[in-house]
Amino acid sequence: SYVSIKEMIEDVVDRFSFKCKQKSIDVSVKIPKYLPKILVDRDKIDQVLDNLFSNAIKYSEKGKITVSVRLEQEKLYVEVADTGIGIPKKHLSRLFERFYRVDKARSREMGGTGLGLSIAKEIVKAHHGEIFIESEINKGTKIAFYIPMSERNVKKGMAINEGKS
Numbered sequence: 001s002y003v004s005i006k007e008m009i010e011d012v013v014d015r016f017s018f019k020c021k022q023k024s025i026d027v028s029v030k031i032p033k034y035l036p037k038i039l040v041d042r043d044k045i046d047q048v049l050d051n052l053f054s055n056a057i058k059y060s061e062k063g064k065i066t067v068s069v070r071l072e073q074e075k076l077y078v079e080v081a082d083t084g085i086g087i088p089k090k091h092l093s094r095l096f097e098r099f100y101r102v103d104k105a106r107s108r109e110m111g112g113t114g115l116g117l118s119i120a121k122e123i124v125k126a127h128h129g130e131i132f133i134e135s136e137i138n139k140g141t142k143i144a145f146y147i148p149m150s151e152r153n154v155k156k157g158m159a160i161n162e163g164k165s
């Protein structure tokens with residue numbers, strides 16, 4: 001269905017707001033005022049947002065999470081940036097493999113299966129997009145994905161947010 005990415009992001013942020021408060025994590029959301037609705041598999045994209053955001057929380061102590069959306073060259077980019085523990089460079093290329101987790105000890109106590117990012121990658125691929133990661137140990141992690149915006153999947157004549165920012 002045609003979805004508002006803005007609403008989906010706000011819903012994810014709401015779902016985790018208690019957890020963020022508990023961990024003293026500030027969340028900021030940056031979304032352009034006009035954003036067309038886009039045709040996606042809502043449940044799947046929700047799963048991607050959920051995993052990226054929950055990872056950012058899991059692997060942060062205090063700090064800040066910024067979720068931002070931008071339109072660039074007919075691509076809708078969503079980026080989740082945290083100021084958490086980061087990921088050593090040598091692991092970055094394998095993170096999207098199934099069951100891959102950076103460090104058994106630090107991951108075990110966090111729970112999870114190590115499937116989230118590999119599933120996210122599959123879902124983004126199924127939407128003809130790509131997913132990227134950048135990270136610096138003890139500084140934080142940025143994960144961004146895009147979904148192409150074409151005549152095929154963008155709702156025509158629809159300025160979303162209806163004037164609200």
Ligand code: ATP
Pocket residue numbers: 051055056059082084085086087095100101102103107111112113114115116117118141
């Ligand atoms: P699941 O998502 O299945 O519950 P998971 O979160 O461990 O488990 P992934 O989401 O696939 O699995 O992430 C893989 C690994 O990448 C994590 O175990 C963690 O080591 C590392 N990782 C992912 N996101 C971050 C992040 N934002 N900051 C630091 N490390 C991260």
Ligand code: MG
Pocket residue numbers: 051054055112116117
């Ligand atoms: Mg995860």
